[in-house]
Amino acid sequence: MKNTTESHSASQAKTVDPSSGQDVLARLRSDIVSSVFEPEARLKFADMTKRFDVGIGTLREALSQLVSEGFVTLEAGKGFKVAPVSAEELIEVTEHFLYLEKRAVRDAIENGDDDWEANIVAVHHRLSLIESLPWAQRMERHSEWVQRHRDFHEALVSACTGRWLFRLRSIMFDQLDRYRFVTKKAPEGLGKKKFEEHREIMAATLARDADLAEKLMEIHIRDTSDRAISLLQAK
Amino acid sequence: MKNTTESHSASQAKTVDPSSGQDVLARLRSDIVSSVFEPEARLKFADMTKRFDVGIGTLREALSQLVSEGFVTLEAGKGFKVAPVSAEELIEVTEHFLYLEKRAVRDAIENGDDDWEANIVAVHHRLSLIESLPWAQRMERHSEWVQRHRDFHEALVSACTGRWLFRLRSIMFDQLDRYRFVTKKAPEGLGKKKFEEHREIMAATLARDADLAEKLMEIHIRDTSDRAISLLQAK
DNA sequence: TATCTTCCAGTTTTCGAAAATATGTATATC
DNA sequence: GATATACATATTTTCGAAAACTGGAAGATA
Numbered sequence: 051m052k053n054t055t056e057s058h059s060a061s062q063a064k065t066v067d068p069s070s071g072q073d074v075l076a077r078l079r080s081d082i083v084s085s086v087f088e089p090e091a092r093l094k095f096a097d098m099t100k101r102f103d104v105g106i107g108t109l110r111e112a113l114s115q116l117v118s119e120g121f122v123t124l125e126a127g128k129g130f131k132v133a134p135v136s137a138e139e140l141i142e143v144t145e146h147f148l149y150l151e152k153r154a155v156r157d158a159i160e161n162g163d164d165d166w167e168a169n170i171v172a173v174h175h176r177l178s179l180i181e182s183l184p185w186a187q188r189m190e191r192h193s194e195w196v197q198r199h200r201d202f203h204e205a206l207v208s209a210c211t212g213r214w215l216f217r218l219r220s221i222m223f224d225q226l227d228r229y230r231f232v233t234k235k236a237p238e239g240l241g242k243k244k245f246e247e248h249r250e251i252m253a254a255t256l257a258r259d260a261d262l263a264e265k266l267m268e269i270h271i272r273d274t275s276d277r278a279i280s281l282l283q284a285k
Numbered sequence: 286m287k288n289t290t291e292s293h294s295a296s297q298a299k300t301v302d303p304s305s306g307q308d309v310l311a312r313l314r315s316d317i318v319s320s321v322f323e324p325e326a327r328l329k330f331a332d333m334t335k336r337f338d339v340g341i342g343t344l345r346e347a348l349s350q351l352v353s354e355g356f357v358t359l360e361a362g363k364g365f366k367v368a369p370v371s372a373e374e375l376i377e378v379t380e381h382f383l384y385l386e387k388r389a390v391r392d393a394i395e396n397g398d399d400d401w402e403a404n405i406v407a408v409h410h411r412l413s414l415i416e417s418l419p420w421a422q423r424m425e426r427h428s429e430w431v432q433r434h435r436d437f438h439e440a441l442v443s444a445c446t447g448r449w450l451f452r453l454r455s456i457m458f459d460q461l462d463r464y465r466f467v468t469k470k471a472p473e474g475l476g477k478k479k480f481e482e483h484r485e486i487m488a489a490t491l492a493r494d495a496d497l498a499e500k501l502m503e504i505h506i507r508d509t510s511d512r513a514i515s516l517l518q519a520k
Numbered sequence: 521t522a523t524c525t526t527c528c529a530g531t532t533t534t535c536g537a538a539a540a541t542a543t544g545t546a547t548a549t550c
Numbered sequence: 551g552a553t554a555t556a557c558a559t560a561t562t563t564t565c566g567a568a569a570a571c572t573g574g575a576a577g578a579t580a
């Protein structure tokens with residue numbers, strides 16, 4: 051929760067909060083998700099200390115967490131590398147995520163209170179502000195969209211009582227985010243469709259219609275993944 | 286794999302391989318699993334540098350990974366603490382683990398080759414050597430049993446093609462291991478029962494009978510968890 | 521030429537000192 | 551007595567230098 055609250059300011063204001071230890075973790079993960087560091091690239095400390103302006107130890111700590119999250123691999127003595135990507139992995143991650151997300155949203159619908167509902171409306175509004183923009187502007191603020199999209203999906207399931215369900219779901223979501231980036235330069239018409247899907251998912255959730263929410267979610271996620279799978283297999 | 290190959294020697298030979306960075310991670314996790322560090326206990330660097338004979342940075346790196354694995358919590362500025370335990374969490378972890386383990390064992394049964402089978406037989410033999418011991422000796426070597434029990438269950442599913450399925454399953458298994466420790470001082474007769482269950486699970490798996498293997502696995506895991514849940518709720 | 525040493529440059533890994541932060545205690549103020 | 555302030559102690563967090571390690575190039579031997 052602490053991360054999300056400061057995320058909106060941290061995205062733009064590099065100079066304000068120099069670099070708390072947890073912040074470098076978020077920036078590093080963000081750079082991997084958005085392919086600033088490409089898959090299988092070696093992550094050399096000499097380069098990274100300059101880029102992030104932190105010491106070796108701090109970096110090592112962040113990298114270690116990313117190993118557990120599956121974004122980075124560590125070979126003893128040979129250092130850290132960005133984890134590889136493949137169509138096979140995306141297919142598997144999609145299946146796991148859908149199973150977990152559907153269970154989580156059902157759980158949340160059964161247990162969510164007024165604050166939960168209010169938060170969903172709020173973060174959806176933030177998301178829709180970007181999604182309703184003309185295409186060119188929408189693309190310019192893509193990194194902001196990624197964050198708000200993540201916040202939206204997280205808000206939907208935040209009331210779920212199973213903490214491990216929430217946790218495992220989030221691990222899979224982060225992985226999907228990485229692949230989602232492959233479709234960054236999607237055809238112009240697509241934005242409108244996603245905009246509508248998000249609105250429908252929110253409506254079904256607030257109406258406490260778990261069956262419908264699950265169904266819409268499945269279509270929403272699978273459509274994006276299928277597009278990315280095609281692009282990966284085309285290579 | 287690298288860890289398991291040296292584990293048998295590392296268990297006794299402290300002085301030989303002083304303390305590679307990855308080794309302290311394993312020892313720390315082991316100490317948490319076996320309640321050397323009790324739930325919610327603060328993990329102070331001053332104490333731990335003496336105990337493990339490594340620097341602060343190395344410890345911090347290991348702790349960071351354990352945060353991602355759910356064994357440790359980190360509150361900024363206040364340091365690391367051992368994650369709490371509860372009957373509720375155990376109930377949830379058991380459900381997730383069973384779902385994943387059953388899928389994984391089915392996957393492995395469909396895809397396993399000769400090496401997979403041979404490895405299962407080998408690690409089961411290692412496990413049975415301890416389990417067939419008289420109760421007193423069996424208890425003395427409990428930490429070895431934990432490791433061999435882990436190796437056995439891992440061998441059963443090691444041939445599963447879904448790498449994330451394997452990974453998520455392992456995260457849940459490690460969590461279960463922690464709760465399993467609650468029942469360390471189980472009644473004397475129980476050992477014989479578990480010994481038999483392991484043999485049956487192996488037999489069903491090698492016979493490629495996925496339905497039976499799933500069923501036996503469910504009984505095996507749920508029985509242990511139920512026992513631990515009762516003990517936790519009794520407090 | 522092929523194979524085996526030896527050495528060197530680049531990198532990772534480890535460590536403890538110094539800075540930043542939090543906690544606890546005593547003192548002052550109302 | 552209760553609350554607030556200032557100081558002292560304890561602990562975390564950060565950082566860069568030193569040690570350990572790796573891969574490959576140069577040289578030696580047969």
